[in-house]
Amino acid sequence: MNVEITELTRRFGRTQAVASVDLDLGPGVFGLLGPNGAGKTSLLRMLATVIPPSSGTLRLLGRDPGSYPQRRQIRRRLGYLPQDLGYYPGFTVAEFVEYFALLKEMPPNRVPAAVATAVERTGLGDKARTKLRTLSGGMLRRAGIAQAIVNEPELLLLDEPTAGLDPEQRVTFRALLRDLGQRATVVVSTHLVEDVGAACSQVALMDQGKIVFCGTPEELTARAEGTDAAGDAPLERGYSAVLAAARTGAGAQS
């Protein structure tokens, strides 16, 4: 298992953002769904070793991120795209990706080729020498994805990766996700259930800091059967049904 979570909790003051979450993830694309404030970003930030958990145990790639030397090893094999992508406007796309390749301590002789590959895979090959300040929001998002995958991570954490991408780019991106998921554990936090249906082999639904559903997209869809849950697509209706059940106390973690 690349991700092993037991009773993971994170508090910010009196607010409990993540509450006793258990989760085990192997290779594949894992979708993390949930309404705003459900705790998805907090969970992802813990998985990215940005913030430590308040309690519970967390093992990533077989290592304990609580120990600095092991955390450093994890970080070399980790990719992370935050929800709010920060960037240095004066950097070119290639420099931005190279910067993170170096911060991830990639072997220097591998960096140029890895940067070129990551830029190419995100469709920014012709923009490699373009400064970030001149890029559109969608292109910036792709540059963010490029920096996340430049080290060919074994654990890739993407927070709202398709925000700002046009439909064509989203289709291409889903294909990229499926490809990456063949070797790595890819955790995608998103509001867009169609992304989950198209790219994810497993999906979890969070609400109020807890995982109220974990299974395949088909199983999530099946949860809508026999209910009058709202939604335009079957997966959306499953999403709504699980949330409604969780909020009335009938839901339970699968």
Next chain:
Amino acid sequence: MTTATAPVAPAAPARPSRVALPGPARLLGLELRRNIMPWLLPLLAVLFWLVTYRPAMADPPFWDVRSGIVQSHTLLAFAPLLAGAAAWAGSREHRRGMADMVGMTALPRWAGQLAAWAATTCWAEAAYLAGVAVLYVVTAHQGAWGGPLLWPVAVGAAFVAASCALGFTAGALLPSRFTAPVAAFVMFLALAGGAFALQANVTYAQIWPLNVQGAFPGDAYGIFYPYFPDLPIAQLMFLAGLAAAALGGLGLPAAAGGRWLRGAAAAVTAAGLAAAGTGVVLAGTARLEEHGIVIPALHDAASDRPTPYTPVCGHTAIPICLQPAYRALLTDVTAALGPVLSQVAGLPGAPVRVTQVAVTSVHADPSNGIALGGPVIDGRPPVLYLPLSRVALPGEGSASAITENLRQQDGAWILSLVVGLPGHVGAGASVGGISVMPGLGPRHSAQVAVVDGLVRALDLAQPGPLRARIPHGTPPGWHQELAAAQRFAALPAAARHAWLMTHLAALRAGRISLSEIP
């Protein structure tokens, strides 16, 4: 985007290096390319030209004068700007929302921050050293004697690094868009505070990085004597310590790295504070001596030996020999003092040679700390030891200014020395270039009248009875002095000289009355 699993051929490679540089070097290269400092280079260049180059060019081409201006003027202008720019660079992760992305990478955050600081500092040092190089090359081209003084440059370079370190750390630890201007302002206040503390004779304020060898640039250091490295060493310790403490402070937060790394950062901080404190303590023991600032614990007695040189001499009745650094001034000095020397040449007790000596700094008045010595006649045969003090002062380096200063002040002083009129530095009134001691007795009346007459005859200074300007009131008998001076001035030069040949010994002994003056 493509879904290819194998690495694809790069369409636009990320500018791969021909040489596989190590990771930190590549990171530094990236930071250098995208640093804020290049945008500030034009401003720094203009500042350097306005604040350093122009004032330096207004002074004579002496290494001590030029290096003093580099250390004081340049850093006063650069340091606040550099601190602000470094604070801007240090706060960029926060301002750009990059903290999470950078914080989850494997490279210790401290290392990444040091790379960014190093890039900022490299640009700042390059700007500073380029300016210094231009100034020094021009100075060398102008024929400055000896070699360039590097200690002031080293102190300046350390101050540049320390300014960047302090600003960067402030930006990283207190990130906001206001950190940069606040850092620049605080640096400016610190420099101003140091200047006030130095003026108030706070001994520890000697460590102030803009403090050169003394309050005024003299020529004792760097020309007649080696440049004392005592104060620069203490300043370097202080500045390097400050920089180390600031950079070590970056590595103290939990996010900076692992336990060992933070321990190392704490050790660097402690060592930096210790070095800075030691520098301040050493500066507290500094004292201004004749040839510069001495710190006993750091002083090398070998520095007290004069720098050997072969003087350059003019061909006048009384030869004038200058230190070769002043070669360009020989003509002006000869023109200024020639008439005076012709008037006294051959007189008993008159100098047979004029030899330039170092301007010495001596404690005089707590308000300004030093005073500069004047000419002295000493030895057998008598030699006139002439410090060209005013020549070395900023803003007084033009040929006309030199000639005028020498004629009005040193010329008249030399005459007073020849006739035995007591005079000294820092007391009494400066009259016709002569600082006359208050309380001159009646036996000096003839000497005063003869000097006044010579000053009038040689047109050295504004004529007038010397005693009349002494601030203790008009003494009795000044009308007689004035009449005698006017009589003596009206004589032909040969007659004056002949009379002096005959009567100088008696005049010096105070045995000549006013009525005996022709």
